[in-house]
Amino acid sequence: MHQDEIIKQLQEQNEQLKLENELLKARVSEIEPLKAKIRELEARLAQYENSHTPPSLRRGRNRKKDRDTNNKGKPGQKVGHKGVTRPYVAPDKQVEVTMDRCPDCGAELGSPFRIDSKIVEEIPEPQPIMVTEYKIAHYKCPCCQKEVAAKDPSCPQEGKFGNNVIALATIFKYEDRLPHRKIHDAMMRLYRLKISPATILDLTRRAADAIQPEYDAILRKIRRAPILYVDETGIHVQGEKHWIWTFTTPSETFFVIRKSRGMKVLMEVLTRRFKGIIVCDGWKPYARFTNCIQRCWAHLLRESKDIAEKFEEAIPLHNALKELYDLLTKALENDPPPEVRRYLCHLAREALRNWISKEYSIEKVQKFIGKINNGFSYWFTFVIHPGVEPTNNRAERALRPQVVLRKILGTLRNEKGTSIHERIMTTLATWGQRGLDCLQMLTAKLAS
Structure with missing residues (x-):
């Protein structure tokens, strides 16, 4: 081939390569923003789905009915299942349902040969509101010369709406979780009562003031609790991040909303005189506040499972933790005596120490081992102390x-709304735990 032709061919190839290079650069410039967007979405997803996310809240999970492809059973109740029938209630009135003539031929029917009984439960039609005028007598005490006003339990001390209205609006908002606009609609539909959203807020404030003594009494019981389940989650006040804390026992639940997620909230609510055991997750302020702690095994097993799904060397560790937890909970079912509990605790500590002392090569597994080791003193409190639950599920519920x-x-709008929220949710949750009727209890507190 002639030298000029070779040079020409090389120049053409060079131009072709330059063109392909420019195309590749253009494609890379298009791909990089996509990669950045993928990284951003993965980071956002990690906020909602991680080792601390309960399985019931994980998105896109395979449900049991989708996974169980071999199940050929029929839907519905199984053979031998004991049904539950709604019990009949005593009727308030009786209605005789009779006929004089046959609807087809018009002949007289005479006396019935059989009478069936059918009890029907019905709600009354929407009732109009009752408007009551209270003529309040005022007196002058002949002894101390003070003016004294007569009181009636059904007459509220403030405003023109009665105790039933205040209580029902509060229950609509905090138990039924209706926005103010929906509460307005419900009051109009049921009672033809027109009430503005601003008034509804003020009614909840009056309810919160009425239950203030109950709120204070619950706080005193929380501070004396021998076992306390504590947790916190984020909430916004005026658009700023705050934390709502729950302190709960089997019969009380106490809420506070604070800007802090640190130890000073524990100091404020429980004070330094608190001597009970706290069941909690691994958040550091708890360990700084007290050394009487039970760390949550549900969090531990969720995290170990998440790591085991990603790294093969963590599978034996997860299986060992799960087996240890199952063995301990089964051994404690019959409430063994103290000496057996101490022996179980000793064996469990040795088993856990054996697993965390092994060598692990993957950094994330090493960090997980560090978490277990940092809380080593707090994993088996439930073994020694009867009544302590191994998980913090009670506070999470x-x-x-x-x-x-x-x-x-x-978002909560202001400090006033935050205080209302704390007091009402605390009292309603506690009444619910005790099996009390929240509407009746709140109405009674307003009348007292």
Whole structure:
């Protein structure tokens, strides 16, 4: 081939390569923003789905009915299942349902040969509001010369709405989780009562003032509790991040909303005189506040499972933790005596120490081992002390209504609304735990 032709061919190839290079650069410039967007979305997803996310809240999970492809059973109740029938209630009135003539031929029917009984439960039609005028007598005490006004339990000390209205509006908002506009609609539909959203807020404030002594009494019981389940979750006040804390026992639940997630909230609520055991997650302020702690095994097993799904060397560790937890909970079912509990605790500590002393090569597994080791003194409190639960599920359940309300409310508007929220949610949650009728209890507190 002639030298000029070779040079020409090389120049053409060079131009072709330059063109392909420019195309590749253009494609890379298009791909890089996509990669950045993917990284951003993965980071956002990690806030909602991580080792601390309960399995019931994980998105896109395979449900049991989708996974169990071999199940050929029929839906519905299984053979031998004992049904539950709604019990009949005593009727308030009786209605005779009779006919004189046959609807087809018009002949007289005479006396019935059989009478069936059918009890029906019905609600009354929407009732108009009752408007009552109270003529309040005022007196002058002949002894101390003070003016004294007569009182009636059904006459509120403030405003023109009665105790039933205040209590029902409060229950609509905090138990039924209705926004103010929906409460307005419900009051109009049921009672033809027109009430503005601003007034509804003030009614909840009056309810919160009425239950202030109950709120204070619950706080005193929380401070004396021998076992306390504590947790916290984020909530916004005026658009700023705050934390709603729950302190719960089997019969009381106490809420506070604070800007801090640190130890000073524990100091404020429980004070230094608190001598009980706190069941909690691994958040550091708890260990700084007290050394009487039970760390949550549900958090531990969720995190170990998450790591085991990503790294093969963590699978034996997860299986060992799960087996240890199952063995301990089964051994404690019959409430063994103290000496057996101490022996179980000794064996469990040795087993856990054996697993965390092994060599692990992956950094994330090493960090997880560090977490276990940092809380080593707090994993087996439930073994020694009867009544202590191994998980913090009780506090997490107490927070779930708050999470739902958080989604509905978006943000609490001010300090006033925050205080109302704390007092009412504390009292309603505690009454619910005790099996009390919240509407009746709140109406009674307003009348007292």
